[in-house]
Amino acid sequence: MPLSHTAAAALGKLAQGKDPEAPLFPNYAKDRGADSCSAMLMKRLRSVITDKKLTMHSLRHRMKDKLRNTGCPEAISLAILGHSTNTVATNYGSGYALEVMREHLEKTWT
DSSP states (O other): OOHHHHHHHHHHHTTTSTTTTTTTSSGGSSTTHHHHHHHHHHHHHHHHOOOOOHHHHHHHHHHHHHHHHOOOOOHHHHHTOOOOOOOOGGGGSSSOHHHHHHHHHHHHOO
């Protein structure tokens, strides 16, 4: 996933001096770690947003709208969001380059 330069710099600071092959967040790199991460993120979200209709998954919907509104091609949007078109052809090659996805994401960050 391409990151903004600010996010990449922040993660780079967290990774300094650590084994580059080791998980950056080891508490979530285990069985049911994704569930624990989701619960922690929801707890943080609820500390600032009380609308029960809004969830962490709502951010994916918002990003889809933002990508759509900047004219991002559907195939690149699917790649950024981690969705599949369920066709054999989409499994060919290694996918879009990070630079291509970043170009479209940067339009949503402004």
